[in-house]
Amino acid sequence: QKEVEQNSGPLSVPEGAIASLNCTYSDRGSQSFFWYRQYSGKSPELIMFIYSNGDKEDGRFTAQLNKASQYVSLLIRDSQPSDSATYLCAVNLGSNYQLIWGAGTKLIIKP
Amino acid sequence: GAVVSQHPSWVICKSGTSVKIECRSLDFQATTMFWYRQFPKQSLMLMATSNEGSKATYEQGVEKDKFLINHASLTLSTLTVTSAHPEDSSFYICSAGDRGTSGEQYFGPGTRLTVT
Numbered sequence: 001q002k003e004v005e006q007n008s009g010p011l012s013v014p015e016g017a018i019a020s021l022n023c024t025y026s027d028r029g030s031q032s033f034f035w036y037r038q039y040s041g042k043s044p045e046l047i048m049f050i051y052s053n054g055d056k057e058d059g060r061f062t063a064q065l066n067k068a069s070q071y072v073s074l075l076i077r078d079s080q081p082s083d084s085a086t087y088l089c090a091v092n093l094g095s096n097y098q099l100i101w102g103a104g105t106k107l108i109i110k111p
Numbered sequence: 112g113a114v115v116s117q118h119p120s121w122v123i124c125k126s127g128t129s130v131k132i133e134c135r136s137l138d139f140q141a142t143t144m145f146w147y148r149q150f151p152k153q154s155l156m157l158m159a160t161s162n163e164g165s166k167a168t169y170e171q172g173v174e175k176d177k178f179l180i181n182h183a184s185l186t187l188s189t190l191t192v193t194s195a196h197p198e199d200s201s202f203y204i205c206s207a208g209d210r211g212t213s214g215e216q217y218f219g220p221g222t223r224l225t226v227t
Binding site: 046 | 160204208214219220221
């Protein structure tokens with residue numbers, strides 16, 4: 001069974017610090033990896049995606065992918081209270097856009 | 112780019128009636144659209160995958176005769192909840208895949224359904 005696992009949290013981080021969110025996946029055939037943010041009562045929004053080993057940076061966000069260890073992470077630098085949300089990790093196996101979803105990590109940024 | 116709209120944003124209906132939810136990709140063509148349901152404080156649950164011009168593929172445990180999905184064009188998919196019951200009250204979210212991208216899905220804003 002193809003799985004994506006995340007720590008449900010909540011993960012509490014002080015404002016201005018680095019928040020580190022982790023995700024592991026079971027299928028070595030996974031090709032693309034996505035991080036979505038979901039505020040309470042809202043639909044998910046795409047933050048960034050990565051498909052090559054290494055780091056990918058976009059503003060305060062950095063996605064890291066290690067295919068050998070089958071994990072992907074999201075770092076949020078200079079965390080702000082507005083970053084408080086549930087972060088969803090999703091994996092694409094390469095066909096039909098269908099994503100395998102993690103259950104999400106709730107992140108709380110404390111002022 | 113990659114904007115998905117959903118209508119209505121919220122709806123209240125009486126038990127036994129049917130409700131139709133529309134999902135539109137506004138600035139791209141979506142050969143594949145997805146319908147999710149999310150109960151409070153729970154994870155996204157994929158209900159079905161719809162491809163333009165063909166029958167939807169439903170996830171195990173989702174009643175295809177209750178949740179009717181139509182994907183008649185590359186920009187529009189509809190979900191009809193038939194004979195709604197209070198236990199169908201939930202947050203329904205659609206998403207669409209943009210052709211030529213890396214497989215990401217773009218989500219509509221969701222529809223909150225309350226069945227009384």
